[in-house]
Amino acid sequence: MGIARKRNRFSVLVVVLLSSCVLWGQANARSDPTGTPTNLTAMLTGAQVVPPVNTSAYGRVDFTVHHFKHHKDDSATYTISLYEVNHLVEIDMHQAHERQNGDRVAILWGPSPHGLKNEVNGTLTTGTLKRDAFSKGPMNKKDLNEFIKRSANGDMYVLVTTIEYPNGLLRGQVALADNTASSAAAVPGPQPGPGKTPAPEPQPAAAPTPGT
Numbered sequence: 071m072g073i074a075r076k077r078n079r080f081s082v083l084v085v086v087l088l089s090s091c092v093l094w095g096q097a098n099a100r101s102d103p104t105g106t107p108t109n110l111t112a113m114l115t116g117a118q119v120v121p122p123v124n125t126s127a128y129g130r131v132d133f134t135v136h137h138f139k140h141h142k143d144d145s146a147t148y149t150i151s152l153y154e155v156n157h158l159v160e161i162d163m164h165q166a167h168e169r170q171n172g173d174r175v176a177i178l179w180g181p182s183p184h185g186l187k188n189e190v191n192g193t194l195t196t197g198t199l200k201r202d203a204f205s206k207g208p209m210n211k212k213d214l215n216e217f218i219k220r221s222a223n224g225d226m227y228v229l230v231t232t233i234e235y236p237n238g239l240l241r242g243q244v245a246l247a248d249n250t251a252s253s254a255a256a257v258p259g260p261q262p263g264p265g266k267t268p269a270p271e272p273q274p275a276a277a278p279t280p281g282t
């Protein structure tokens with residue numbers, strides 16, 4: 071009987087210890103974000119698709135990255151709005167600079183393989199990105215801090231595909247929202263070297279003035 075009682079006490083102790091761990095974990099997960107969130111935006115147009123698409127459709131995606139003590143705990147919320155988009159199939163993030171096509175790194179919405187029946191004209195959805203959102207291509211296992219850095223470097227874009235435009239109807243480079251440019255400048259980590267800066271847009275040569 072003495073042994074049984076000891077064993078019981080031991081089990082109670084184990085249960086108490088385990089539940090403390092669970093509670094501690096939950097409290098930690100719930101801990102408040104630190105610092106100012108980083109806002110990023112992608113303005114979606116047909117003109118940015120490579121090659122360009124002539125469409126009256128347009129849209130935008132707004133991201134807010136909430137920072138935690140450890141970068142790996144960072145999470146982002148996003149809102150997708152699309153206008154005049156027919157037969158929507160999927161909305162993804164890809165990695166590449168403007169005028170280049172790159173690998174898909176995350177799915178933001180979809181897929182809807184047969185395309186949405188109704189035209190989308192307004193806010194489509196809100197969603198959440200966590201570290202495990204980047205499970206594909208060159209961003210595999212990368213976190214949201216890496217997403218911010220690559221976006222600041224102009225190396226991240228959103229692509230909207232439809233039944234009629236499987237290679238993209240709309241595209242937009244993800245950029246830091248103006249109001250968070252200063253907080254994003256404080257993001258630690260290696261900054262892109264001068265070699266990685268995209269070449270400036272080629273300027274058309276000045277037309278020679280016709281002689282008289």
Ligand SMILES: *[C@@H]1O[C@H](CO)[C@@H](O)[C@H](O)[C@H]1NC(C)=O
Binds near residue numbers: 107108132133250
């Ligand atoms: C960042 O975006 C969130 C969500 O849209 C907004 O509430 C907040 O005001 C934005 N932050 C700044 C500094 O504009």
Ligand SMILES: *[C@@H]1O[C@H](CO)[C@@H](O)[C@H](O)[C@H]1NC(C)=O
Binds near residue numbers: 124
């Ligand atoms: C785009 O489409 C509109 C409407 O069909 C047309 O008027 C316009 O010329 C087109 N623009 C280009 C650059 O093809």
Ligand SMILES: *[C@@H]1O[C@H](CO)[C@@H](O)[C@H](O)[C@H]1NC(C)=O
Binds near residue numbers: 153154191192
């Ligand atoms: C789509 O939304 C825009 C902006 O709210 C509006 O001006 C336009 O009339 C709408 N188009 C349709 C087809 O509902």
